[in-house]
Amino acid sequence: MSNPATATPKTKKSFGEWIKSRKGQKWIVIITFMFVPLLLLTVFTYVPFFKMVQFSFYKMKYIGPRTFVGLKNYKEVFSRSECFKSLYVSLYYMGGAVIQLALALFFATLMVFKTKGESFFKGAMFFPYLICGIAVGFIFKFFYARGFVLDSILQALGIKLEDIPYWLQDKKINNISLAATSVWRYTGQNMILFLGAMMSVDSDLYEAASLDGANKWHQFRYIILPSIKSIVVLNLILSISGSLSAFEPPYVITNGTMGTGTYFVIMNRLAHENQKVGLACAMAVVLLAIIVVCTVAQKLFFKYAFDDGTSDESKAAVRKRKKAEKAARKAMKGGQA
Template sequence: YYMVGSVVQLALALLFATILSFNPKGGNFFRGALYFPSLVCGIAVGFIFKYFYTHGFVLDSILGLLGIPEDMLPFWLKDIRINNWVLVASSIWRYMGQNMVLFIGAIASVDKTQYEAAAIDGANAWHRFRYIILPSIRTIVVLNMILAISGSLSVFEIPYVITDGGFGTSTYFVLMDKLAHANQKVGLASAMAVVLLVLILLVSAVQKLAEKKLDSGVRTSKRRARK
């Protein structure tokens, strides 16, 4: 669930970063509003969404104002069909701004003359993004991927505070915490921590290899184009 959420998170962060990099009206406000959740403590975010999703509380009240009866609404945190997606949405809300700021910084470093040349050649917004922005910020994209995927492997605060891992929402870290503190199986929990470290290192290594392969492919295509 969190792996899928990390992909959605990066896509949204890149979308908002691209839009805000071209100074739209109210851009500074939206930059601050989207980045602010990443400054909030994870425990505080957990408590916010715990009451936000509790049946009969904030979210149900908002949907009730829109004309949806409360008895037709699911138990957001207890329904195993949707509760993991609900927690993933909370995680996306918190961390997307952090990825967005990194993307904005990378896009700001792109040479503006490339946009002017592309406009003269008749390139639209998608062409500018596909052929100018994305290749220029490839390193930051890979960095954000590593951060997002390694973070999805070690999610803890959101499920721990909101559901305490109940109703099928327990993550690797939540299970490791219960083994160490509730069941007093410190050795097993330590072994799980080592396995998690190895998984994160493997993911990082695979992504770095993919980045090198992409770079070599781009260089090869440029050489062919020059010839």
């Protein structure tokens, strides 16, 4: 019987032997496939981002000398009325985002309950999302133009041309008209996302609910909505955050004139038309901070609003129990008195 103490120790593999081993080959494959995506991500995302932050501290144009100004660009962002006034325009797009999600949820629910022609309907609803945003802008630029498509439809319905507002020039309605283009474009995309989440729900639940006398509204409220609430919250966060960076509709349709300039349109004008690259970079950094703050606030809000409590007791049951305990304590105090 051999003595374990005299057993030969394992020899350490050289680098060449490790490379030829199975473990070494596995790491070579992993690193090789990771290299190209990481290189592209670094070159086209991280390097431009850090350069943008660097440029925000300079007074500069695209070509020419740079002058370091420190935080002066950031002070100018907060002192310029046009910069933060443009964030007010984003409220129209936020309202449109809520409407588009409500419509997408409604249409997706119809598709779950097997309506006739649903395949055609899904394709027709999703098609606007496939169109380039610039092309959508040109479509609606002529759609809203005076005497063109929308006005012709309203005239065919008996409305006089002088009673029809100027959709892109009237400041009371032009931002609503532009927000409607985003609703038209993105409703189908959100509908498909909701529909995919709804189809993961067990269909036996619908049959059981129908046998118990539940109608379609009850099935939506108590089966569908609780099952897809994470997707609803995610889409709402993305839509509202994206509303802060709306660019294509106001830029293509109105070029940001007549009070339709969003934050991105103003930033683009400062960078490319006025050649204030440092100021535009500072605006971009401020917008990034605003989006991060809004996203975190939304997540905290929805985490509280959609909290179901623990696995043993729902949030509603917790409130009911605490209310009953409080009433019992008051009754006990009243009895002792």
